Amino acid sequence: MSSEWMADGKCREYPAEVFFPRDGVGVIKAQHICAECPVAARCLEYALENHIDHGIWGGRSERERRRLLRERRRRRIFNIDAH
Ligand code: SF4
Numbered sequence: 001m002s003s004e005w006m007a008d009g010k011c012r013e014y015p016a017e018v019f020f021p022r023d024g025v026g027v028i029k030a031q032h033i034c035a036e037c038p039v040a041a042r043c044l045e046y047a048l049e050n051h052i053d054h055g056i057w058g059g060r061s062e063r064e065r066r067r068l069l070r071e072r073r074r075r076r077i078f079n080i081d082a083h
Pocket residue numbers: 006008009010011012019033034037038039040041043044056057058059
């Protein structure tokens with residue numbers, strides 16, 4: 001996946017550390033910024049595809065991305081999306 005979309009990320013207007021928060025309040029702050037980002041969906045897919053463990057990507061925390069990956073794996077294993 002190309003990373004050209006990064007140039008349009010809302011996070012470019014903030015210091016990088018905002019997206020690597022140390023507590024829950026920091027996570028919420030970063031997620032509010034991501035909520036206004038025009039490339040959030042691509043950002044999230046990029047983080048999932050590249051197994052990026054740290055930081056807020058696409059408005060999702062590390063824990064949320066792990067949960068998403070588990071859910072996708074489960075859906076693949078049980079072929080839930082196939083009709
Ligand atoms: S979704 Fe968040 S982390 Fe991703 S590009 Fe947008 S502002 Fe940056």
